[in-house]
Amino acid sequence: MSTTVLILIIFGAALLLGAGALLAYRLVRGHMPHFTRKALGIPYAVFLIFFVIAPMLVILVYAFTDRNMHFSFANFVKFFSDPTKLSTIAYSIVIALITTAVCLLIAFPVAYILARSKMKKKYVILMLFVLPMWINFVLRINAIRELFNWIGLLGEANYFNTVFGMVYDFLPFMILPIYTTLMKIEESLYEASADLGAGAFTTFFRVTLPLSVPGVVSGVTMVFLPSMTNYVVSDMLGNSMVTIIGKFISEYFASDWHMGSMVALVLLIVVFVSTLLTGGFKSEENVRGANL
Amino acid sequence: MKKKRIASIAAAAVLLLPSLTALAACGSEKADVILKVYSWAEYIDEGDEGSYLYDIEGDEEAPPILDDFEAWYEETYGISVRVDYATFGTNEDMYNEIVLGNEYDLLCPSDYMIMKLAAEDRIVPYDESFFDPSIEENYYIRNVSPYIADVFENGTVTVTRDEQEETHTWSEYAAGYMWGTTGFVYNPEHVDRADLEDLGWNAFTSEKYTNKITAKDNVRDTYFAALGLTYQDELLALDRTSGEYNHTLTEIFNRTSEEYTEDVGDTLLAMKKNIYGFETDTGKADMVSGKIWLNYAWSGDAVYALNEAEEDGLSLEYFVPEAGSNLWFDGWVLTKGVEERGTKHAAQAFVNYMSMPESAKRNSYFIGYTSVIAGENAEMLEFLRDDLEYGEAEGDDEDFYDLSWFFGTDAHLYADEEQRTSRQLFAQFPPADVMERCAVMNYFDADTSERINELWSHVKAETLDAWAIAVLCIAVAAVILFIVYAKFGAKIDLFRAKPKKGYELVKQDRMQ
Known part of the structure; x- marks a missing residue:
C-alpha cells in the first residue's frame, strides 16, 4: 500500500511542479508559453526513456557483466558455445514457425470467407473467433489442459500439445489483421478482374492474395514473436518437458541475472532479425505482388 | 455517443472509488509500528471456512490470525502494530526482492535460503532474550520441538561479515515455522507398496511407471532425487547403527562438486526419458484425476493431496524411500536493518505469537503442513489425536505409534496401520527411523549454483547434434545475408556488372 501512496505522491508532485513551472513562466514573461506540437511528444519521450530504453540498457549492462559487475564477455561466449542454448533457440523458432503456419492456414480461409460473404450477421461469427481473447489466457490454457487430459493426449504428445495451445491462443491475432485488409479491398477490383476475363482462381491469386499481404505480414509478426517465448503454454500443455527460449530466461532470472540478460538479448536480436525479414517484404512496395 | 462517454466516465469513477477509499482508510488507521512480513502464499491461517476456528471450534467469525496477532500485541505490550503481509512464490523470487533493496522485517525462507541469506550477511540474529524460557511471552523457545531445536542447534553456516568469516548456528538466525520430508504420493490402486519399497528412488526410471510419475520443475528438489537414485546402493549399504550414519548420509545428499555432477546429470536424463513431466503445482490435480x-x-x-483425494473418494498414500530423503524446513528470519527500523521487537513477538500451540494448530490446520511446535505439554499431540483424528489415546499394542522423538517427552498415540505407515499421520509425523535417514540439503555457493543450473538446462532442453547446429548457423547466416542483399544489394556495385568501356550506365529515371 505504501508503494501506491508513494507513486501517487510522485505523480502529484510532478503535476504540481508542472503547474508551478507554467505559473512561474507566466509571471516572468507575462504570457503563457507557446506550445509547439513537439512539446506534446514530451510525455511519450519520457515514457519511452523510462520504460523502453532504460530497461534495455539495463539488460545490455547485465548481459556483459559478471557477478561482480565487471565487464565480461563470458556470458556471450558461454551462450554461443553451448549447443543446448543454440538448440533451444532452434526449437523455439521451429515451434513458432509451425504455429504461425498453422494459424495462417486456419485464419486465412476464415477471414476470406467472412470478408467475402454477404451474410448480415457475419460480425457475430468474427466475434466468436475473437471472444476467447476476453477470457484470461491462463484460464483458457488450464481448460485445454483438462480437455487434453480427458482425451488422453496430455503427456503423450508434448510438442503437439504445445503447438496446439499456441495456435489456439494466437489465432485471433492472425484472423483480425487479415480480415481487416480483406475488407478493405474494393468490390470494383473484383469486378474489374471479372471484366478482364479472370476466373475465381485467377482473381484470388492475382488480386486478393497480393492485396492481403500487409495483413498477413502483421498477423505473422503478431503470432511468430510471442509463440517463441510463451512458456506458460509449453509448461502447462507440455508438462514442462518442452523447453523454449522464454523458459530459459525465466529460469536464469531466478539465479543468474547476467546469463538471463544475455539470453534475453539474443532473443531480442532474433526478434529484430525476423522483424527485418518481414519488414523487408513490406517496404518493397513494387515487388509486393510479384513476391507472392 | 455522448451518453456513452458519460457512462464510461461513471464506470471509471466507480472502479476507482474503492481504491481511493481503501487508500483513505489506510491513511487513517494509524499504528505505532508497521511490521512487514514476507512469506509464502497461503502459508498462514486466513480465517473463515477451512480454518481451525471455523471447522473445529465452530466460530463463525473466524478472523484471520494476523488480526488476532495485532490485537494481542497491542494488549500485551501497549503498542499498536499493523502487519503488512506480502507473499512470494519461490525462494529465489524472495531473494531477488531482498537483494533489490525491498525492506521487509520478517521473512519465511526455506532451509537453504536461510543459510544463503545468513552467509551473505543479509539477516541478523535474534536477541538473546528471545531464547530465555523464563519469559512468559517467549512462546517459541518454550514450545518448539526438541528435535527441531536440535537440528537448528547443530546446523552451522559460515557468515562473511566485514571480510571476516565467522561460524554461527542456524538457531541464532532462524526460528522454525513448518518442516517436513520429501517423498512420493502414490495411488495404491496402481502402485504396489512392497514393490515401491524395493524400487525406492529407482521408481523414477522404472519401466512400470513410465509416463506415470512426475518430478519437480525446480533444480534443487529434482537434483536431490537424482542423488538418491544415483547413490541408492551406497546409501542402502550404510551402517545404520553407526553414530556417523546421518553424517555420511548428509554428505551423499550434498554431492554437488564436479566429480559427481556428470553421473547425476546422466541420471537426470534417464529420469526425464521415463517421467510424465516436471511440475510445480499440477501434480496434486493429476494424481486425483x-x-x-x-x-x-x-x-x-x-x-493436502491426500485430503483432497479423500473428498473425491480416492485413497492416496505417502512413501519415503528407504535409502533416505530430504528434511526441509521453513523458518522466520529477521532482515538486516530491523533494529534501525524499530521493528525487531514486533517481529520477534510475531514469531512468538505464531509459536503458541493455539496458533500452530490454526496455521497447521489451514495449510496442512507440520508445525515445528510441540507444545510444553505436547499440546500438538492432542491436535493430531482429537482434532485431526489420526489416532486414539488408548488402543492395542500393535497400533502403538511413538512420537517421543519429536515431542521430547513420552508422546504416543494409537493409530491404525494405514495412518502409521502411509497416510496423513505418517506424512506429517514419520516415525523416528524415517527421520534418521533424512538429510538437509545445503545451499549451493555461486559457482556450484552456476554449474548445476547449466546441468539442469541441459536436462530440461533438447540438444541437437553438432551437424544440425552447423546447418542452423549456416541457415541463419544465409537469412541475414539475404536481408542485407534485399535491403542494400541494389546500392552495392559488387552485385552489378560494370558497363563495358564506351558505354554509359543508362539511368532508369526516364521510367518515371
Missing part, C-alpha cells in the same frame, strides 16, 4: 500414479512431493503438499 488418475493421470499419474506417483508424484514426487513435499510432505505438506502430500497431506
